[in-house]
Amino acid sequence: MSGGSLAARRIWIDPQRSIQNAEVVWDGSGRIVALRRTRGRVRDVVLVPGLVDAHAHLQLEPLPATAPRDFLPWVGAVMKQRAATAPAGMRAAARAHVKALQRDGVTAFGEIDSTGLSPAVLRAAGAAGRCYQELTGFHLTGAAARQLVQNRRVVGDGRLAAGLSPHAPYSVSGDLMRAAARRCRHLSIHCAEVPEEQQFLRTGEGPFAELLAALGRLPAGFRAPGVGAVRHLQRLGVLRPGTHLVHCQELERGDVARIRDAGAAIVVCPGTIEWFGREVPPVARWLAAGVPVAIGTDSRASNARWSLRGELALLGRMCPALSDRQLLTIATSHGAQALGRPGLGRLRRGGRADLLALPAHDGDDDALLGAFVRGELAPALVLSAGRRIR
Ligand SMILES: [Zn+2]
Structure with a gap:
């Protein structure tokens, strides 16, 4: 399996911290090899950890x-x-x-x-x-x-x-x-x-x-x-x-x-x-x-x-x-x-590319996060160790 990348309007690396205009890159084993700001084009999505x-x-x-x-x-x-x-x-x-x-x-x-x-x-x-x-x-x-x-x-x-x-x-x-x-x-x-x-x-x-x-x-x-x-x-x-x-x-x-x-x-x-x-x-x-x-x-x-x-x-x-x-x-x-697995539930270099992409139609990223946790917004994409599930 080859790796992949995704550039997004915002990436929540954990529930406390996010990066605006950022990309995540993973290798063939589904490990994140880069998580950084980008000046390139980003998709109109917000990423959250799986x-x-x-x-x-x-x-x-x-x-x-x-x-x-x-x-x-x-x-x-x-x-x-x-x-x-x-x-x-x-x-x-x-x-x-x-x-x-x-x-x-x-x-x-x-x-x-x-x-x-x-x-x-x-x-x-x-x-x-x-x-x-x-x-x-x-x-x-x-x-x-x-x-x-x-x-x-x-x-x-x-x-x-x-x-x-x-x-x-x-x-x-x-x-x-x-x-x-x-x-x-x-x-x-x-x-x-x-x-x-x-x-x-x-x-x-x-x-x-x-x-x-x-x-x-x-x-x-x-x-x-x-x-x-x-x-x-x-x-x-x-x-x-x-x-x-x-x-x-x-x-x-x-x-x-x-x-x-x-x-x-x-x-x-x-x-x-x-x-x-x-x-x-x-x-x-x-x-x-x-x-x-x-x-x-x-x-x-x-x-x-x-x-x-x-x-x-x-x-x-x-x-x-x-x-x-x-x-x-x-x-x-x-x-x-x-679960005693502190590397999971967040996005970090060296960790698994477990992430969800939320469609970001309107402007406010906080409102988007709210809609997601309140069950009003389904992920457009689910990746498990970089592999597309949805
Ligand atoms: Zn039980």
């Missing part, structure tokens, strides 16, 4: 329309559907979902892989990011927990890095969390998603205790940690740089500072908030406190939309205090930060 979908379950298909929207019955429906789907079906779903998201402007993913099939799919699509191998097992202790972690293939490269996703504090034992953290620096954990999760961790009681007992996964003599999810993860030593927490609907007093001080990040999934009719979390307050907040599509099992631009627009409507620049940050550089 979007980062920081939390996806690409293998999951939509549930039937009659599926429950209460969390625990919904988890049951997802597990049932997953058990009924052959690996070929999951692979096909992941392929189709990657393609649709890429066309929509996503160039990097934080994928939760429950089968080991996703890295090959993402690599074939030329996508960047990090693929997290999912772990569950509330009943697993000691050697059994360590063995499960050792059995997962955690191998990445400069394009698609690897991580582990110990699913959630209610589905992963303390030993399994610690074993995952010892094996890998990069963790994705669903955290404080529903009140029943916090109830279970604080008291050992409620619907989660009943479900785990019914599944035979509540160890005899189990004693609850006695604290909420974030403090529980902190005590286990997994709240640290390289970890991001997904959802965080039910944070306790002091949790935002705990997450920030630990160097961890939060990923929000607006479509899932809407699906379950949950309260909108205080994203603007989290950002003001210094927590990197990223955005994800989650899965089609809890999201009818399936467009990261659509998610971003929804987040903007849910949190009117967020500025256009903040929304772009959430969908680009903060996504990269949450």
Whole structure:
């Protein structure tokens, strides 16, 4: 493949900085070799970095329309559907979902892989990011927990890095969390998603205790940690740089500072908030406190939309205090930060030529950026490592 170049009216190299009348040049491997002002002719477009979908379950298909929207019955429906789907079906779903998201402007993913099939799919699509191998097992202790972690293939490269996703504090034992953290620096954990999760961790009681007992996964003599999810993860030593927490609907007093001080990040999934009719979390307050907040599509099992631009627009409507620049940050550089891939979500020499060209019909570039993050303007061109997707 040969390289290419694009000269634009303005290039946003990251959400804070832009260059007017500039060109970006990339080589045959899709690496940016020059990013500079130009005196030559420019196209009437504005370039922004490719979007980062920081939390996806690409293998999951939509549930039937009659599926429950209460969390625990919904988890049951997802597990049932997953058990009924052959690996070929999951692979096909992941392929189709990657393609649709890429066309929509996503160039990097934080994928939760429950089968080991996703890295090959993402690599074939030329996508960047990090693929997290999912772990569950509330009943697993000691050697059994360590063995499960050792059995997962955690191998990445400069394009698609690897991580582990110990699913959630209610589905992963303390030993399994610690074993995952010892094996890998990069963790994705669903955290404080529903009140029943916090109830279970604080008291050992409620619907989660009943479900785990019914599944035979509540160890005899189990004693609850006695604290909420974030403090529980902190005590286990997994709240640290390289970890991001997904959802965080039910944070306790002091949790935002705990997450920030630990160097961890939060990923929000607006479509899932809407699906379950949950309260909108205080994203603007989290950002003001210094927590990197990223955005994800989650899965089609809890999201009818399936467009990261659509998610971003929804987040903007849910949190009117967020500025256009903040929304772009959430969908680009903060996504990269949450995945521990700081080179992504921005344009720089030596980085990937992951970029979107926005048609610039009217004069005001700030208004154009606003229209893009508010879902009113689709990219005319999507490049993933210099390769044209759209
Ligand atoms: Zn998820």
